Amino acid sequence: MTTSFQADIRPLFTERDIKGMMKGFNLASYDEVKAHAASIYDRIRGIGGAVMPPPPPRGEGPWPQSRIDLFAKWVADGCPP
Numbered sequence: 001m002t003t004s005f006q007a008d009i010r011p012l013f014t015e016r017d018i019k020g021m022m023k024g025f026n027l028a029s030y031d032e033v034k035a036h037a038a039s040i041y042d043r044i045r046g047i048g049g050a051v052m053p054p055p056p057p058r059g060e061g062p063w064p065q066s067r068i069d070l071f072a073k074w075v076a077d078g079c080p081p
């Protein structure tokens with residue numbers, strides 16, 4: 001199954017994630033998540049800086065591996081909308 005931003009990726013980001021990251025880029029925006037996909041994939045694995053999302057109380061904590069794998073699959077699929 002091919003993934004899509006709307007069905008698979010957008011629902012992974014909470015309101016808190018979106019608000020917290022707005023100063024950098026908009027996690028609710030397909031174009032912006034696509035543009036930053038490589039660095040997002042790094043940061044959800046704790047590569048290149050603090051792991052995202054941050055642990056409580058600032059965020060909901062690192063994603064389980066299954067979500068990280070889903071994000072990787074979406075990138076491998078070519079970031080479909």
Ligand code: HEM
Pocket residue numbers: 012013016017019020021024036039040043044049052053054058059060
């Ligand atoms: C390129 C990818 C990313 C970079 C470079 C990045 C960077 C940052 C930085 C610099 C902060 C502020 C840290 C501080 O003030 O000490 C932050 C906060 C945060 N980020 Fe990210 N982030 C990335 C991706 C993400 C993703 C994918 C999520 C969610 C899945 C996320 C969720 C959050 C949350 C919830 C906060 C806390 C905001 C707050 O304190 O109100 N970030 N991020």
